[in-house]
Amino acid sequence: MRKSNPFVVLTLRKAKSKAETIYKTKVVNNCLNPSWNQAFDFVVEDGLHDVLIVEVWDRGTFGVHFMGKCTLSLDRVILEEEYEERFKLVGAESSYLKLHLKWMHQPIYCDPNFLQPLSIG
Template sequence: MGNPDPFVVLTLRKAKSKAKIKNKTRVVNKNLNPDWDQTFGFDVEDGLHDMVIVEVWDKNTFGKDYIGRCILSLTKVILEGDYTESFELVGAKSGSLKLHLKWRRK
């Protein structure tokens, strides 16, 4: 089977409108410990209730396979402004994501 070709789909799920806004990282080929080092921005309407869903996928020739995900609120990010934490991947046999999140007002 070999090493995965992981990529991440980030989704901002807005509490009030139920809208979903998505961004996707690049694929890191054949890597169990990828470092995407990419920046994405979201317009947050309700920082206390909007959620960020981070899903990890394995790209393959005929599509993609789900690896796992983490769901986080933005409360700590808003309070601290600059926030880094490791999150365990739910649904995965093992694994975690280290995320660095920043909050700034427009």
């Protein structure tokens, strides 16, 4: 049995705008138990309906082959703010993917060029 050259594609599918944000990890060559240790930031518009799709692929001599995927809702990470879990890969016999997810609140940017004086009276 040969070793694989896996990489992961992470897609945040936005419910409201139908837009997607996609990131790809580096390829880990000749490995059956890869560890990517990479972090990616996603802007979540609708935490209850946006989903994170995580797909594992193998880059081989004759092209790229699908290995498995998991689809995650974001409600748990929003409620707990941080958690780590093993997710079973659909399409793979016995593989799983361990993810560390963290919810981060970012400040809202206000453009001072659009501020107008408020008159009360």
